Amino acid sequence: MLKHDPIIIDTQDLCKNYNGVQALKNLNLQVRKNSIYGFLGPNGAGKTTTIKLLLGLIKPTSGGGTVLNYDVTRENMKIRARTGYLPQEPRFYEYMTARDVLTFTARFFFYGPKIEIENRVSEMLALVGIEKKADRPIKGFSGGERQRLGIAQAMIHYPDLLILDEPTASLDPVGRHMILELMEKLREFSTIFYSTHILDDVQRVSDTVGILNRGTLVAKGNIEKLLAGSEETIYLITLKGDTEDAYKNLSNQPWVSNINVEKKENKAKWQIKVTDDDMAEDKLLRLILADNKVKVTDYRLKQYELEEIFLQVLEEDENVVK
Amino acid sequence: MSLNENLEIVIEKNWKRSFLNLLSVELGGWWKSKSWIWMTLLWVGIINGVPALTFLGAEDLDPAALLFFYGLMNGMFPPIAVILILQDSIVGEKKSGTASWVLSKPVSRKIFICAKWVGNSLNIFITMALFPGIIAFFEFSLLSGVAFSFFSFLLVIFLLGLNLLFYISFTLMLGTFQSNPGAVAAIPMIFNFSQQFLMSIPFVGYLLPMSIYLSQPGNPIIVSIILGEEIFSILPVIFTGTLTILFLVIAFWRFEKEEF
Numbered sequence: 413m414l415k416h417d418p419i420i421i422d423t424q425d426l427c428k429n430y431n432g433v434q435a436l437k438n439l440n441l442q443v444r445k446n447s448i449y450g451f452l453g454p455n456g457a458g459k460t461t462t463i464k465l466l467l468g469l470i471k472p473t474s475g476g477g478t479v480l481n482y483d484v485t486r487e488n489m490k491i492r493a494r495t496g497y498l499p500q501e502p503r504f505y506e507y508m509t510a511r512d513v514l515t516f517t518a519r520f521f522f523y524g525p526k527i528e529i530e531n532r533v534s535e536m537l538a539l540v541g542i543e544k545k546a547d548r549p550i551k552g553f554s555g556g557e558r559q560r561l562g563i564a565q566a567m568i569h570y571p572d573l574l575i576l577d578e579p580t581a582s583l584d585p586v587g588r589h590m591i592l593e594l595m596e597k598l599r600e601f602s603t604i605f606y607s608t609h610i611l612d613d614v615q616r617v618s619d620t621v622g623i624l625n626r627g628t629l630v631a632k633g634n635i636e637k638l639l640a641g642s643e644e645t646i647y648l649i650t651l652k653g654d655t656e657d658a659y660k661n662l663s664n665q666p667w668v669s670n671i672n673v674e675k676k677e678n679k680a681k682w683q684i685k686v687t688d689d690d691m692a693e694d695k696l697l698r699l700i701l702a703d704n705k706v707k708v709t710d711y712r713l714k715q716y717e718l719e720e721i722f723l724q725v726l727e728e729d730e731n732v733v734k
Numbered sequence: 735m736s737l738n739e740n741l742e743i744v745i746e747k748n749w750k751r752s753f754l755n756l757l758s759v760e761l762g763g764w765w766k767s768k769s770w771i772w773m774t775l776l777w778v779g780i781i782n783g784v785p786a787l788t789f790l791g792a793e794d795l796d797p798a799a800l801l802f803f804y805g806l807m808n809g810m811f812p813p814i815a816v817i818l819i820l821q822d823s824i825v826g827e828k829k830s831g832t833a834s835w836v837l838s839k840p841v842s843r844k845i846f847i848c849a850k851w852v853g854n855s856l857n858i859f860i861t862m863a864l865f866p867g868i869i870a871f872f873e874f875s876l877l878s879g880v881a882f883s884f885f886s887f888l889l890v891i892f893l894l895g896l897n898l899l900f901y902i903s904f905t906l907m908l909g910t911f912q913s914n915p916g917a918v919a920a921i922p923m924i925f926n927f928s929q930q931f932l933m934s935i936p937f938v939g940y941l942l943p944m945s946i947y948l949s950q951p952g953n954p955i956i957v958s959i960i961l962g963e964e965i966f967s968i969l970p971v972i973f974t975g976t977l978t979i980l981f982l983v984i985a986f987w988r989f990e991k992e993e994f
Contacts, residue, residue: 467838470993493744493840503831505759507767519755520839523742532741570738 417444420603423477428461435461437627443605450618451607458627459607463577496571500578502562506551510561521569536564555582576606592617615718623725631725638721647684650710655680658703667691752841753849760853773861781807781866782873789877797878801957808894809947812862813901813926821919824909834994843989854902859895867891890956897943900974903981910988945970
């Protein structure tokens with residue numbers, strides 16, 4: 413995904429109220445072509461409301477937007493013709509088999525030929541790994557199998573845009589792994605916009621992230637930049653022995669801004685914030701090891717996890733509201 | 735992964751494609767299951783069986799009495815089944831989430847309602863009016879010894895079908911307003927049974943669907959048609975037809991406002 417890639421989803425101050433309660437507040441969302449956009453947020457943040465607005469299943473209270481350059485209010489049929497959608501809890505006609513569901517879905521997009529539709533259906537069944545259950549009624553399907561079928565029906569027409577609402581929520585680790593791999597493969601053909609609670613998934617496959625909290629987009633951007641997080645670099649060091657002198661020595665360095673110490677049994681864990689990366693790289697470990705009373709058992713640079721960023725952003729938002 | 739080059743892509747404005755696709759679901763749910771067998775057996779038993787048991791062996795059988803009985807059996811009771819079948823048609827799909835799923839495809843809401851109306855109308859008309867009606871033609875000819883006109887009988891079958899269409903539209907429309915199937919069923923059910931009281935109100939009797947098969951004084955419309963008599967008024971047919979269409983239009987309007 414590049415900066416000059418066309419914008420596939422573009423909303424301007426999109427709002428939605430339910431009985432006087434603002435479910436979505438002035439959402440300004442931009443999703444670029446061929447990106448995998450992870451849409452994060454706690455329960456009730458407004459993720460599903462956003463998805464339904466983009467598909468025209470509900471109407472905005474104010475504001476608007478375009479999806480694939482079509483207006484979300486006036487041209488939503490055109491949007492749906494080029495979009496694949498997986499609902500949060502996929503529901504199908506229970507008497508149908510998985511093959512029936514996919515054939516039924518394919519017929520909204522293709523006239524025929526019949527053999528090509530059948531081939532596409534078989535391809536999708538194999539792709540999501542439910543070909544052995546293809547001719548069984550859906551009423552006997554587990555949550556995970558329904559989810560796989562839901563993904564297959566969303567992809568049946570190779571849409572330009574895939575909107576997935578919690579795609580891995582009810583899948584076992586194998587199913588989850590398969591779907592994430594599939595999403596990575598699909599990036600070549602489609603843009604993927606998906607909501608999730610599973611932050612590991614986002615960190616693994618997404619290139620862009622938006623965090624929604626109580627109807628407001630509180631953070632958005634490139635995932636690498638987001639994970640880079642704090643301007644200060646933090647080193648995590650585990651030490652054994654008498655660390656008092658090493659601590660004093662390190663504290664006197666002008667490029668060390670803070671040392672957080674946590675003692676456990678005979679070990680000390682230090683979190684050292686530095687302001688000069690080059691100096692730290694060159695001198696930090698040398699200064700500690702210069703003291704013979706100290707042994708270093710672990711030494712690494714702190715990597716931010718998406719979960720930390722996510723919780724931090726939500727916490728900041730809560731404080732702003734208070 | 736292959737591309738779509740070998741497939742003929744549906745153009746976005748092609749309503750026929752999505753209509754036929756949705757209609758196939760409505761028809762498939764009925765004709766591919768055993769519903770139609772049970773429904774046909776039930777209504778042939780009631781519409782054809784009860785008159786046969788009542789009038790078999792009767793001397794000097796009055797064809798008007800036989801046809802009146804046929805009209806009553808066909809006009810009064812199948813609407814109960816229609817209401818029970820249709821009460822969940824929209825509400826069930828709204829609650830289960832299948833409506834939301836289908837409408838996430840390139841389908842207009844009008845087409846969704848239209849397919850439900852046409853599909854249910856065909857299913858119900860064939861099993862509850864056409865099959866028993868054709869059997870009744872032969873059965874009543876044998877019982878009464880009168881050679882009825884087949885075309886008159888066919889017209890009557892369609893008029894009794896219109897009575898069923900009225901309840902299909904009525905219940906379908908209520909389903910777009912309500913999310914409780916009980917409430918959706920209760921209103922048309924009460925209407926069905928209260929018509930006999932409403933008929934006593936001057937002029938109202940000319941407007942009710944019940945007047946197609948149970949008008950007073952004189953013969954009901956359907957009996958007059960089969961016996962080749964002049965009907966007492968065409969108004970009940972026109973009014974029932976108009977309301978059937980009006981309910982459908984209201985259902986279209988209301989469903990457009992629904993949020994999924």
